[in-house]
Amino acid sequence: MTQALPPKPPARPDRVPLWRYVKMFRQDILSAQPARLYRAWMAEFRTPFFRSFLVNQPELVKVLLKERPEDFPKSDRIAEGLKPLLGNSVFLTNGEAWKRQRRIIDPAFEGGRLKDTYPAMRAAAESAVERLKERQGLVEIEEETSHAAADVIFRTLFSIPIEHQVAGQVFSRFRDYQRSQPLLNLAAFVPLPRWMPRFFRRGTRRNAEVIRALIEQLTRERMDAIKAGTAPDDLATKIMTTRDPETGSTFDTAEMVDQVAIFFLAGHETSASALAWALYLMALYPDWQEKVAAEAEALADETFAAVSKLRVSRDVFRETLRLYPPVPMMVREAACPEQFRDRDVPKGAQMVLSPWHLHRHERLWENPDGFDPSRWQTENGKQCQRDAYIPFSAGARVCTGAGFAMVEGPLILSMILRAFRVAPAAAQAPVPVAHLTVRSKNGIWLQLSRR
Template identity: 70%
Template structure:
C-alpha cells in the first residue's frame, strides 16, 4: 500500500493543476490491489490491461440488474448488454493469463509470498483440494473489482469533501508527518480514518444493494414475504435526518459523539452488514486513510467551478468527473 501511495504521489507531482481526480484514485487503488495480489505494480502490461478493461466494464453496468428481482434457475438470461459481456470475457482472459503464470511459479517454487500464492496454495480443510484455474479466476476478479473500484470511489469523493473543507487538509497534513512504511504507523492516522469514514458516510461507494429476506418481515406496515428482494440504500440511511445529527454536513468529529457512535452501530453500512458484509472492509480502512494522508501531506486540493454530480454504476462515480485544482504544499 505504501509503495502504491508513493507512486500515486509521484504521478500527481508530475501533473499538478486542474484535473479530474477520479482516474488517479482508480489508478492508485488498482495499483494497491495488484501489488497485494500478484506483487506487480499497475505498470505491468497485463495489470494495465485488466485495469483498463474493468474501467470500461463498470461503465456498462446499470445500478441494479432486473435479473436480481426475478426468481428462476441459474440458466435464466441475466439481460446483460453486449458491451458488458464483451468486457467480461476480456477481463477473464487477462486474469486467466496471470493465474496460469502464478500456478507455474508455484509449481516451480519461485512464486512470491503474496495473497495470490496463499489463496492458490492453501487447501480446503475438508476436501484437501485447492482452487482450479477457473475458480481462482473468479476469486481474483472479485478481489480486484471489490478491492479497487470501491476504494477508488471513496478516495475520490473524500478528496472532494476535503477541498470543500480545507481546514481539515491542514490537520491531516500534520498528522501524516508520522507516517512511515510500516503497519504500526497506520494506527496513528486517527483523523485520516475519521475523515475517510465520513466520506464513506456521505458518498458510500455502493449506494444501493439487494438482499433477500430469510423469513417474513414487516416494514412500516408493509409485509415482505420470505424470499422477497429488498433494495437497501446506504445513501439514504447514512443521511437519515431522524437518525443522524447534521446528516448532510461534513463533520469527522461526529464519530466521537454519542450520536455518531450509536449510528455507526445501527445506521452505517458502507460495507453492508451481517453474513454478507464485505470481507475487504478492514483492508479498505487501512488503505483509504493511508493513501489519503500521503496525498494530503504533499498536495493541496481546491474546488473548481465544476460541481460533480453523483451517478451510480457498479460504484458511485461522478457524471463528468471530480475536477479539483491540485498544488504542491510549501
C-alpha cells in the same frame, strides 16, 4: 468550523408513476430515489409482478444481516448484471458454496496479513504521488484514484505494479466496463418478470470476457510458480494454497479467476470511489485538509506502525464512506414469508438494504447531510456507527477486505495531501451516480498544487 452541505441527490416527489420511476431508475438509481425514503423505516414498492421492500430501521437491518442472514440470502437477481464478470465469486454465491469460499479466502486477510501487505500498499501510494507531480493544475481525480487503487490490488495480490503489461490491460478494460455496467440492474431493485429479456450495454460482455481471460493468464502463471516453489508470498499465493479446513480442497483455476475478479472489483473500484470523494471533500473543507496534511507527517516513519497515527485521516475517510458509500444498495431475498412492521413480506420479496439512505437517514443522524468527521467522537456518531453504518455490509457477509480498505484509504489520502493542496475546480460540482460504485456523473475535477 464551517459545515456546508455536500451535493445531495436531486429531490424527487414522494410518489411517481411506475413508468416514470423505471425511466429514472435506468438513468441512475440514486437520483430516482424519492425524498421520503430518507425518513422511512420501511417502504414498499409493488407492481403486479413483484414486491420490494426498502429497509432502514436499524432493528430490521440487524435481523437481515446479522441475526438471520440465511433466511435472507443474496438475491439471484444481482447476478443477472454481474455474472459475466464475476462468475460464481464469493460476492454472488449463497449457502454452502459461499461458506466454503469464505473459509478459504478469510485467512488471507486476517491479523498480521495487513502488516505483510503494507509495503506494497505504500509503494503504490508513493507511485500515485509521483504521477500526480506530473499532473498538477486541473486534474480529474477519479482517474487518478482508480489508477492508484488498481496499483494497490496488483501489488498486494500478484506482486506486480500497474505498469505490468497484463495489469495495465486489465485496468484499461475495467475502466470501460465500469462506465458501461451499473452495480444493480433494473431487475435487482425493481425485479422485472423473469420471462422479460435482459440487455447489457454495448461492450459490457466483451470487456468482461477480456478481463477474465487476462486474470486467468495471471492465475495460471501463479499456479505454475507455486508448483515450482518460486511464488512470492502475497495474497494470491496465500489464497491459492489455503485448503478448506472442512474438505481439504483448494480453489481450482476457474474458481480463482472468479475470486480475483471480485477482489479487483471490490478492492479497486470501491477504494477508487471513496478516495475520489474524500479528496473532493477535502477540497471543500480546507480546514480538515490541513489537519490531515499535518498528521501525515507521521508517515516519515515508513513502518506499518505509522498507520495507527492517522486518526484524523481515518475519521475523514469514515465520514466519506458515510456520505458516499461505494456500494449504495444491497439486495437480499426473503426465503420464507415474514411480517415486518405489520406488513406481510411474501416469500421471494426483494429486501433492499441501502447504505445510501441509511447513512443519511433524517431520524438517525445529527446533521445527516453535513460533512463532519468529528461526529465519530460524539454519542450520536458512536451509536449510529453501531446501528446505521454499513459501508462494508455487516454480519456474516461483511466485506473480507474491510480492514484492508481502512488502511489503504487513509494512507493514500494522507500521502497525497502531504504532498499537495487540493481546491475545488470552478466547473459544476460533481453529481453522484451509480455505475459499479458511486461515481461522479462527469468526473471530479480538482485543482492540485504542490505544498
